[in-house]
Amino acid sequence: MKLIFEKSVPGRHGYIPPRSDVEVKTAIPEVYKRKTACQFPEMTELDVVRHYTQLSQQNFSIDTNFYPLGSCTMKYNPKFCEAVAQTPGFAHLHPLLPQLKQGEKLAQGALQVLFEMEKLFCEMTGMDAFTMQPLAGAHGELTGVMMMAAYHRAKGNKKKTIIVPDSAHGTNPATAAIAGYESVSIPSDKNGVMDLKVLQSKLNDEVAGMMLTCPNTHGIFNSDIDKIAKMVHDVDGIMYYDGANLNAILGRCRPGDIGFDVMHINTHKTFTTPHGGGGPGAGPVGVNKKLIPYLPISRVCLRKDGTYYLNYDYPDSIGYIASFYGNFALLLRAYAYILLLGKEGLKEVSNHAVLNANYVKERLKKAYKLPFDRLCMHECVFSADNQAERGVHAMDIAKFLIDKGMHPPTVYFPLTVHESIMIEPTETEAKATIDEFIEAMFEADRLSQQNPEHFRDLPKTTLITRPDEVKAARDINTNYFSQAA
Amino acid sequence: MKLIFEKSVPGRHGYIPPRSDVEVKTAIPEVYKRKTACQFPEMTELDVVRHYTQLSQQNFSIDTNFYPLGSCTMKYNPKFCEAVAQTPGFAHLHPLLPQLKQGEKLAQGALQVLFEMEKLFCEMTGMDAFTMQPLAGAHGELTGVMMMAAYHRAKGNKKKTIIVPDSAHGTNPATAAIAGYESVSIPSDKNGVMDLKVLQSKLNDEVAGMMLTCPNTHGIFNSDIDKIAKMVHDVDGIMYYDGANLNAILGRCRPGDIGFDVMHINTHKTFTTPHGGGGPGAGPVGVNKKLIPYLPISRVCLRKDGTYYLNYDYPDSIGYIASFYGNFALLLRAYAYILLLGKEGLKEVSNHAVLNANYVKERLKKAYKLPFDRLCMHECVFSADNQAERGVHAMDIAKFLIDKGMHPPTVYFPLTVHESIMIEPTETEAKATIDEFIEAMFEADRLSQQNPEHFRDLPKTTLITRPDEVKAARDINTNYFSQAA
Amino acid sequence: MLKAIGVPSVDDLFVDIKPQHAPHSFNLPEGRCEFEVFEHIKKLAAKNTFDLVQFIGGGYYDHYVPAVVGALISRGEFYTAYTPYQPECSQGTLQALYEFQSLICTLTDMEVANASLYDGGTALYEAAMMSFRLTGRHKIIIDGGVSPIYRKILRTYTSNLHYEFQETPLVHGQADRKQILKLLDDKTSAVILQNPNFFGVIDDHTDIVNKAHEKGALVIESVYPISLGLLKTPGEMGVDIVTGEGQSLGLPLNFGGPYLGFMATRKKFIRKMPGRIVGQTLDMHGKRCFVNTLQAREQHIRREKAMSNICTNVSLCALQAAIFMTALGKEGLRQLAQTNFEKAEFARQQIEKIKDVQLKRSSPTFNEFTVCLPVDASIVVEKMIHKGFAAGFPLGRYYPGMENYMVVAVTEKRTKDEILRYVKCLEQALQECRVEVRT
Amino acid sequence: MLKAIGVPSVDDLFVDIKPQHAPHSFNLPEGRCEFEVFEHIKKLAAKNTFDLVQFIGGGYYDHYVPAVVGALISRGEFYTAYTPYQPECSQGTLQALYEFQSLICTLTDMEVANASLYDGGTALYEAAMMSFRLTGRHKIIIDGGVSPIYRKILRTYTSNLHYEFQETPLVHGQADRKQILKLLDDKTSAVILQNPNFFGVIDDHTDIVNKAHEKGALVIESVYPISLGLLKTPGEMGVDIVTGEGQSLGLPLNFGGPYLGFMATRKKFIRKMPGRIVGQTLDMHGKRCFVNTLQAREQHIRREKAMSNICTNVSLCALQAAIFMTALGKEGLRQLAQTNFEKAEFARQQIEKIKDVQLKRSSPTFNEFTVCLPVDASIVVEKMIHKGFAAGFPLGRYYPGMENYMVVAVTEKRTKDEILRYVKCLEQALQECRVEVRT
Ligand SMILES: Cc1ncc(COP(=O)(O)O)c(C=O)c1O
């Protein structure tokens, strides 16, 4: 498809901004003015609409396709939550208003949402306080680790390392590193959970804490989680819970109850705010009493008279981690979702997520190698080793699924499993849909036996075939204009 | 694609309506209750969303494709007008409110829109009054013809026939018939306009009036329109202007100035309210002084104090032609459109529409037979006779265009042209898009010479190939349930 | 482009319009930018009072429309398409309309339905015309419980035609069997009924249907779709042509439109039915697909011999209703109807307790009922507006002599709290009236 | 399904969670239906005052968002997709992001841009980190005109790291060249500037850039995209890393988010840039297509060695901005900037006329300017709220000692009438203050 710049025709316009209705004689001095012209394309609104509408149709999405992308929780995003986010009273509220004198009066509704969410999240996770500010999961991790660091600084601890399992998501070690820690990786044992012996050997006074998802990225809930927490606490380490997999245990277990000190929630996973093709999300962070003093400012507080206000008066706070109060429009969606589902509905989330994942696991293990053959939680990890022996790799199977109109599962993550295929069917998919997926996976396996060549130039039904990624990284072209130059 | 009923699984639900928060002991007596179950499908909201989203992608539409469907004015529908129609103050207004005592106070904004639209339409068309009530073009026609009948009844005229040109849209003769008139068809002459000699021969005291589009469905503006009007008026006939082609003459000519007594406007054509896959539209009807007494009630009037009210006090009115005040949400879109464009913008509509159509006409006549080789207005009509001789018919060319990602022009209408292809590029399409269409038409012509066989099983890129229409009419299946039974 | 055409200027393209045919005036406002027009529209919208607590129905109800409906109906591929004349690139619209027809059929218990008509009122007119075509007769008996608005419409459309309408009054709020039977004769083309009727009263018309059929007449019934979650269906009663207003199926009130007329009938009558019909068929490869079918009934093929002049109908509204019905599902429909019924019953019972208010309730109602006040209802309703309520629709306007009556509708959106406040305010309003009379 | 799994009940799937690990409490409200939650949300929304006439900016502006943006961004295929890991079925997102990057490049006059970062504040932090990586140095000089909010964020993120920040004050509202040059040394990783700065003042930083480059330091500049319709670009000044807040490009204010961080830099720095980058390439058949590229910079490949820990960014906001910029076009951008400038100039000139109000205006401004009041600005702003205006942002909160100052923003949405009313009310408010002081 042509680029917007290739569709541009001089003199055309789409949106016409208001003209000035005032007369002024002053002008911007020449020295401050741009000399080069900005090359925004010139298109009519029709051409703009057609361009983006056609582009949209080139995407797979939850609204159009089964999307069992492991670790990503691609479940249904209710249209109601989208509608809620459009409410003008929220959508057009300026974030600086409550920072004016008496300005909190102008945003009582919004502050109430933040306040209530904190309470709801605390109850769901067993944490004692939450900040709504982090703007995504990884941002929550960084916030959490900075609090961890503040804790250790306050106690005069000399800490240098953070422990992460080898099955961890890349954001965990990356976060540790950019927060100034060295990350120490612990291998998984044959059951797919952290090797406690190795852990023991790595624990020492320099350990600032541990970052863990639970269930982990193998989809396995570690029954020894309390032991691990105790081991880490014994060296005054902080237990960080990566909330990406919280949807597996809603109503079944609370991180705060099993030894975690700090955690984030990906609202775009468990609380189904849409992923947007890669964000925006939100990553509220919860802490137990140990870390409360270090929470970022501002915090939303309730006065005796029932009004809410922003409290900046926390001397030990790590400070500002975002410009305002979080990705409010996403938080609002999550809030609406929680109110819709309620207690029982939230429990059903984990029930169905886990049921569906186990169903996939049990059925597919007839054809695919299952590295950890045990109950799983909300997702299951296979290996395409059997198929790879026949020359058909996880990526080939992924492309095969695209031709079936299904988004592939996560492939090649977690790194702990060779040729990994990580499947998260989510709780909102119908059995019929999941069965179609299973059939497609079986068909891929059969084909890998009968005709491995078949996979070579899949997908065939999409507008493009497999891209040359090496060329992309070598002949870097990331800007239409510098390419033209 | 599966039907909703085939996706239904017992126990599932999408939208959950509120439960009763009151307790009542009464129940509906058994005799009044349904015994058969209503078989609405049982689906989750995700499945509903996926179903309709996927369905939508099986449509061509203005937002995704060039759509030069002659006579239908498939021009861009601004997103702004859609947004305007969502304004809660209009969208949630109950139509019975202004019928309460002092109730008009509750709907001053809405009544003002209707009142101002009447003024705007009068100015644009040269008519003296408008009713906004008709719900589509054909409904406007019927309203107009009923007023015509009331006029003749009031004058004691004995009228039996309505004259329509053979190039007329099917709604014209159909309207005449259901309003109790016989329709008399006048052939076109070799210039594509009404044959005045034949007309003269058919005019007599039984003629109630004439229904005419101008420009007509050949896209030709009849320069003799004043003569025709005079001839019809001479037998006390009423001149009806079918407004479907008003977009061709906006700002260039007003029906009221050239002898028309009554007319409708298709807001879904000239004023670009979306077609919706076949409606809803709106068909406001304008009249000159002759017919004002017969306008349907209610009418919107302005009091001296600046307030608007519904006036039902018109003893000669034909009465209620619709439940309320017209398809208000469409009228509101049209209102916003008119305000956006303004005087100059509206003139540009016809300028560009006519420019684009003439461009298509001039270029395509190199390959396609042009029955009326002269200037056209907003659309042009070709004949695929040349190609048909090679076995490639208008319908084949239509299907060829579908494979090019373009919606075909209107084919086999008007009935006056053999193998007709009626092209209305509209004013909102870019030259580049029109050029692509022209190239595709040339390619079809070339292919018709080189390989007429090629067309036989087009289209190939759509989910379905050509449907068996005969079977559809023979083995009637219009209801999933009666088929199953 | 002008060069390709071979004219020097755009003006030259308009030479067929003679100078004397140029506009005598074209005095329109200057164009404005989107922002300015939006500000203007918002100001107008603010002059409408759309947030009264709604107890007015009259055939048009304040039901909740779930967000999923708006999200799907606003897809450009749906609303910027034309009537599906080219089936290969219109399967989206066509399949959805086939499903809509099927939904209407199962809702009403009928065999075939069309793909929509303008609205409930014109649908009833089309049904009357259809009965004339089917029977060749010229008389219609119409029950006084049929919406007075619809009855006015019927009269307008037939004023230049030679048809006779005979109206019958109500007895205990229901159709007057005796009168109807008396008028039924072998000139009768159809009996037109409505369920629930304009007074909110429900009925079982099976007996009337049987008598009409004995005389070779048809029965046309106008229905309120939501009520069919509980009520006996036209199909069960043996009705021949069903029409209705589909606004309650997920369409906003929109100050009167667009709404959704629907029509269902017996399979054997399908060729006399007006409007577009989508049929299932197979494509060249034997794959199921959908097309506009039986087009020989329609104006674009049959011209003056068509069943109706309808062309543009309300496809998008039909789609909207289909999405609503699909999301609602079988059990949702039942529950929605039940909630409507219960809330209305509760309101009725509370109102009944008010001094001097009577609820001549010989017959059961669904979600709307008629209240007799001690004073002119229109005055009471006016007072209630100031208290924040659209309290009901006074009947005097359409039923002379019934000035003290109003019809009150209660949908699932009315909370217990709102109903109780309503009752309190109604008491106050009546008290105010008494005081005014005295002084 | 349980049968296929071979367990008797769903509870049996959770056996890995030991009984003692069950929730100690799970006291959450009962679920409610969509209608009820919507009523609740509407009530909360009504507790927000979102309709003050907006003269507050501070980096977040009340611009008009044309309807086309909302119509396209609400397409499910865009917003219910994940990060485009499978390019064949994600070309929609990928091409749009490539276009977004190109739009940012031409807007800022830079060579490469990434596909978004969380927001303007974190983007600036990422730029600082990037400069450390590029230079291996540890010191940053930051101009006092940079948003105080951003400066606070920078300090938070580096508090556990060993970097030094030196802040320089403003002179005549612009960056203090003398101070900056004094601090510039061969330990300096970067100078951070903002244009227009927090006081609305515009500048040409070319001289600072040249000096910094002489010392081997980089220059990072935070920009306000709309202003670049008129203002000298970072590219023209020779800036090395540009960041900014993209909220003004078609995003609603949303009480603080989601917003849009963007970053652009020189091509030679691309491998040190954080965040996702979309690149153009060819598919197996030589057809142009788009992929996430240079992923070796990212956490999912490089883990602890990644350029940043960012994963989910704000793709949809980037798309939203891309749609806005596309609809706006070249001339639209220029005009939008011009209108903003003129309206602000007009407001400034009117305010200047008020007694006791000063506009220390040694340097030109774009659409925001600083006003010095005779009393505490926060009190005046509070008074203005009651008159229906968000009158400006008082500086005392972030600049101790500047309690009497406020920054006033004027966008294209402010009409002449609103500005004149504003000036009148401001006069009144000041008068009220005088009276209060006296009494
Ligand atoms: C296990 C895990 N941890 C952390 C993250 C990072 O979260 P975000 O993308 O919101 O930054 C993800 C996201 O995929 C994840 O799956």
Ligand SMILES: Cc1ncc(COP(=O)(O)O)c(C=O)c1O
């Ligand atoms: C020339 C002409 N007249 C009348 C009509 C009927 O208008 P509507 O479809 O709005 O009923 C049309 C619609 O296509 C038309 O093209």
